[in-house]
Amino acid sequence: MIRPDRWILGYRVFRVPQEEIARAATALLRAGLSANISPDGRFAVSSFRVRRTKEALGSLSYEISPLCGLPGFALALWHRPGALAACLVLLILALIGADRVWDVRIERDGEDPDFSSAALIGELESAGLSVGARWSRIDRDEVEASFLSSSPTVGWISITRTGTVAHVKIRKKTVYETEERPEGYANILAAEDCVIEEITVTRGYPVVSVGDTVRKGDLLISGILPAEAGGGFCRAEGSVLGRLHESVQANCARLHSEKEYGREEYRSISLEIFNFPINILKNSRNSDGNCVIIEETRVLSLPGGANLPFRLSLTRALPYRLTDPIPYSDEELVRIASSRLSSEVARRFAGADLLSIRVYGEFTADGYTMTAEAGILREVGQIAELTEN
Amino acid sequence: MTEKRTIPHFHLEAERQGGSVSLSLYDAEAVSAVSPEWILVKMKGGEISIRGERLSVAVLENRRLSVRGMIRTLEVLYDPA
Known part of the structure; x- marks a missing residue:
């Protein structure tokens, strides 16, 4: 491996025959020069030690390469205007790219549905920090202040830059609610x-x-x-x-229809580069009957996890038609009604203590009915304001 | 586990680097033979013979020599003179 200083200052590679490696190593040792000699007899020498190395090797047979490293690269480019121009263009593109925000990563405490990344990114965009924005035009203190003043949920924010990635640390605002006693009788x-x-x-x-x-x-x-x-x-x-008694009922009809899906088709495809959408395909054809619209966004990611500022948005339509009514079997009817009843019981009696429950069911002309009669313990008091009359 | 041994009249240091060993020889005078399987180094107190696989030699400052590769055996040959 070539040392970084040799890459920058330039180096040359010497090559001695394998049978001469021992003599070359002895010569370098005695001259006080350092070299890492590979098994095939090659070793790199800094450009400013080439003369001393040549003197040390003396009459030994060796080959020497042209100048390598950055100076060698620059020298080679100097004679190739096309390659030089390409390198300059790449350098300019790299400089322009380095001034853009390529990814915004949010670090926050836990997962909170009211505190989602999508909502926070939207608020950050309003404050001036978004993928594609120019770092040179972003005043991080100003963005932080603007974000804090506009966000009702965030209490602390810190924006740091690592290369072209914006790392945003966020802490949720702690709201100390004071209990307000209602007035009146x-x-x-x-x-x-x-x-x-x-x-x-x-x-x-x-x-x-x-x-x-x-x-x-x-x-x-x-x-x-x-x-x-x-x-x-x-x-x-x-x-x-x-203590009160309540009954809950769940019905399941014997006949039902199912959806038969057809072949899906693309409605629109658009490519978004730095928040600039480019429509590639737009199909406004009406489909017969019902259809499910599927919207999908694909983000291009690098192996490290950073997202590139390119997004591909696809909208697909999946048409379907309802089949003729199909009857459920008795077992299916009971299973579906039971499932519906259990979810209804859980919803209705949430927050109450269940003292007893009796469940029964019966087949009807249309299907199956399942009933649960429960004895529960629940808060039954409700406030009623006193009026002057 | 590392084991340190002292050999009179010689200054050697070995360090494990991944799957191979880097052996530093101080006050080396000359390199008598180099091949991927065998390296012979002349020292002040005698000679050091190193046998192994994929051996290579690096010349460093202050007359220090570094031998890298899969070192199997190390022989110290004292020079009575």
């Missing part, structure tokens, strides 16, 4: 028919007790204090848990 009423299982009063006067059966709209905690409690009005606060 209010009662707590029953939201559903139930049996009271537990009642906790933070403020107000309890009207019912555990074991009482109440109907929807009955008063549970009063905001009007009796005389023995000091009298007056207040905003009733507390928690009332009630």
